[in-house]
Amino acid sequence: MSLTQRLRALFGTGRDERSRALDEQQTDADDRSTVGNLKREFAEHPSKGLTPAKLHQILEAAEQGDLKSQSELFDDMEEKDSQIGADLGKRRQLAAELEWQIVPPDNASAAEKRAADFCAEVFDGLEVEDLILDMGTGIGHGWANLELAWNRDGAQRFIEQPQLRPHSWFRLHGEDQNRITLRDSSNNGADLWALGWVQHRHRAKPGYVARMGLGRMLVWPYLFQNYALGDLAQLLEIYGLPARVGKYPKNATQQEKATLLRAVVSMGKDAAGIIPEGMAIEFMEAAGGRADMFESMIHWCERAKAKAILGGTLTSGTGEGTNTNALGNVHERGQASLIRSDIRQYGGTIQRDILWPMAALNFGVDNRRRAPRFVLDMGETEDFETLASTLPILVDMGMAIPKWWAHEKTGIPEATKQDEILTPRAQLQPFGQAMLKTGRPPGLAALREAPAVPTPAQPEHYREPASSVLEREAQPAIDGWVDQLQVIVDEAETFEDLQSRILEAFSDLDEEQLAEVMGQAFLAANLAGRSTVSDEAEATDANG
Incomplete structure (x- = not known):
């Protein structure tokens, strides 16, 4: 089967662009169309002189298929507005810095496992963080298109680093609002080549492509804040400086009046000047003005942008000073929910447009659901x-x-068989049976009154557990300690007195009896283990 036939069998019938995309990139392929001119275009920066009327025209044109101005406006907003740039960058970075892995599908076949290993090896040679950051531009725009470049090693084909193409290069098809095409000289644009693009759709909110991103939500607070900042700057310029009044005599000439006017104006910024003799300049007290309403508008815009991007204000630094730690945790959980949604969308796009084509071309995986999966681990544990x-x-x-x-x-x-495993440190529990009942060390009276718990019946070849031997044989020594402690507790008058009496009484504690009992218990455990192994070996030989 030829390569073209194989591609059509795997991805459906279509044109030869599927095989052509493996050899060249679409933006470099057709010099006869205006596609080649896209790389020579300069942004028009529609944010300059932005007004509500102009903004309405930009958004309406995007809904009708012309995405260029809307895309360039969103890029300007991220550059000019430090909060939008910081919050969007934070949301992208939180996903990009996560550990990634490529895993095969459940109950994977040998070919599917080899496909997953091959894709993981290819991704080891890519800048995966850059790939996630580029796809993250879809949060604001609603979509992001990255062009693929294919390479080969013998019979195996693999991708190079995907390249993000400017959003202004694309438009919507005239007959389908969810179909993005490459701008060229035609009315509807050129269809994107299959296998040539990573076509990411980021559903930051419901809607078709032109209205899917957060940019359309952010553009209004961005515009209102710009107006508020401009008004505040004018307020500071007018009311922040004292008024200057120049006085000239009645017989002053036009030239002298002009000289006085220049002196008054220059004094506003230079604080120095000269005037003709007989004239005067008076400085009036600066007029009062309030900036509260402009600051309130600016703060509202900042909070609106933070809530749209990060789901709250406290993770963006725009919260009020009275916020509590509990409220901050709530906002952080909301932000984590957004990141989880982002990484699932990234993973779905990467599986569809990168991993499945490589698995299909090299290992014959003809079902997308059986293709390797790209997973970003948030590291959330209980x-x-x-x-x-x-x-x-x-x-x-x-x-x-x-x-x-x-x-x-x-x-x-x-742990695997090759790993060294941590083991629990052995701890003696002379009061084990009493502690099992209460979950805490027993009191003095309880130690003396606790009845002996019979050892459960064991197979004939199994010796008495070492813990039972230790508990039974050590009981006389423990009873002696308990009696002595009881007397000390009864005679002590204060806590300090009790502490000193205990230290004095047990400074030369006799441990020989208990050590002998422990040795007997360990010996019994050793012999029991040997007996068990011997009996099991005999039983195996008899059954074998």
Whole structure:
């Protein structure tokens, strides 16, 4: 089967652009059309002199297919408005800095596993963070198109670093508002080549392509804030400086009047000047003016932009000073929800436009659902302390909890046969049976009154557990300590007195009896283990 036939079989019938995209890029391919002129275009910066009427015309033209002015306006907004640039950059960066991985589908076949390994190797050679940042421009515009360049190593084909193309290069098809084409000399534009583009659609809000991004929500606060800033600047210029009044005599000539006027004007910025003799300049007290209403408008615009981009104001630094830590945590959780939505959309686009084509061309994966998946890990895990306190209780209740779930919730990878495994440190529990009942060390009276718990029946070949031997044999020594402690507690008058009496009484504690008991218990455990291994070996030989 030829390459063209294979492409048509995998991705449907179509034109030869599918195979052509593997050899050249669409923006370099056709010099006869105006596509080649796109790289020589300069932005028109529609934000200059922006008015509500002009803004309405730009947005209306975008809905009718002309995306150029709207795209350039959004780029200007991100450059000129520090808050929009910072908040959008933060949202993109939060996704771009996450750890990525490429995983095969569930119950993957050998070919699907090889495809996942191959794609992961290709991505190791790419700037994945740049790829995510470029796709993140779709948050404001609603979409982002990155052009692919293909290379080959023998029979295997792989992509080079995708290149983000300016949003102003594209338009909407005249008959389909959700179909983006490349601007050329035709009315509807040139269709984008299959396998030649990463066509990312970012659904920051519902709607068709021209209205899908956050830019249309941000443009109005951006415009209102510019007006408020301009009015505030005029207020400071008018009311921040004292008025200057020049006085000239009645017989002054026009030339002398002009000289006085120049002196008055220059004094506003130079604070120095000369005037003819007989004339005077008086400085009046600066007129009063209030900037509260302009500042309120500016703050409203800032909060509106922060809520649109990050889902709240506290993660953008625009919150009020009375906010609490709890409210800040709520805003941070809202921001995390947006990031999770972003990374799922990035992953879906990368699987469709990059991973599936490479898996299909090189390994014959003809179903997109069986293609490798691109995953960004947010590293969200449950609280270790909460899991440690609740899981044992749930297990004791009879819940069948799989180990993989616990590993996933804690973020702790499951050990392989080659890994060294941490083991719990052995701890002696002379009061083990009493502690099992209460979950805490027993009191003095409880230690003496706690009945001995019988050891459960064991198979004949199994020796008595070392813990039972240790608990039974050590009980006389422990009883002696308990009696001595009881006397000390009864005689002590204060806590300090109790502390000094205990230190004095147990400074030369006799540990020989307990050490002997522990040695006997360990010996019993050793012999029991050897006996168990021997009996199991005999049983295996008998059954074998």
